Structure formats: structure tokens, C-alpha cells
Amino acid sequence: MSSQTHDLRTHPLHLGLGAKAVAQPAFTGMEWYAAYTQRTAQDGTEGRLVSLYDFSDSWDSWEMHPAGDEVVLCLAGEMTVIQEYPDGRLHSEMLAAGQYIINPPGVWHTADVAQNATALFITAGAGTQHRPR
Numbered sequence: 001m002s003s004q005t006h007d008l009r010t011h012p013l014h015l016g017l018g019a020k021a022v023a024q025p026a027f028t029g030m031e032w033y034a035a036y037t038q039r040t041a042q043d044g045t046e047g048r049l050v051s052l053y054d055f056s057d058s059w060d061s062w063e064m065h066p067a068g069d070e071v072v073l074c075l076a077g078e079m080t081v082i083q084e085y086p087d088g089r090l091h092s093e094m095l096a097a098g099q100y101i102i103n104p105p106g107v108w109h110t111a112d113v114a115q116n117a118t119a120l121f122i123t124a125g126a127g128t129q130h131r132p133r
Helices: 031-039 041-046
Strands: 013-016 020-023 048-055 061-064 070-084 090-096 100-103 108-112 117-123 129-132
Antiparallel strands (some): 013 048, 061 129, 070 108
16 A cells, blocks of 8 residues: 555545645544544534444444534445434434435434445534443
């Protein structure tokens, strides 16, 4: 792999102000997000994290992004995204390869995966919150 080539599964991408695309260091776990927030703070809420994940199990938590929309694009397999709106209303959509859903700001979301699925995320990550499922 050349120094200009990266695997999105291990090295997320930051889209920042001025139409900049910046490869990020290897993802190491939840602590990685705190360092990412510090690295990209100059872009404020306009920055976007682009990441790719493979899933074989349903998510064990909910997450919510208060700063902006998140796009979830299913690339392979199927997954059901479950959204909980501030008024308590639940909405779920099954995504197949090529389909996407938008998680609006302030909407809690999680996903069920029956088999295997791969998804691309474009996230306004500032202030992201998590809670157990």
C-alpha cells in the first residue's frame, strides 16, 4: 500500500473546511474519537467523518449526533436502522446494498444486523452521545 492509499475500514477520512480531505490515523477504539475531535476542532460542526464498518451483529448501543445529519449507506448485506425521535416516536428502515438513510441531528439511532452488512457513514460527529441499548 502506498502512502497515499488507505483502507477506510482502518483509516477514516475527515472532510473539512475548504473542501479538504484528510486521511486519519488508524482507528484504535472509542478513545480514537476524542483525539479525532481535537485534531479536527478547527472545522467546527462543518467537518464530517467518513468511515466504513463491517457488521456481523446488531449494535449494543444507541448513538446521537446533535451537530448535524449523518448518512448511513449500506454497501453490502442488509441492516435495519432504528431511529428514536425527540418526541419518542420510533422509525425503522431496512437498508439493502446501495440504499441509505439520514439520521437527523438529535435523533437517537441503532441498527439490527441479521447476517453480515457493510456500511459507509458520513457523520457530523461533534458532541456525539452514546447510551446502552
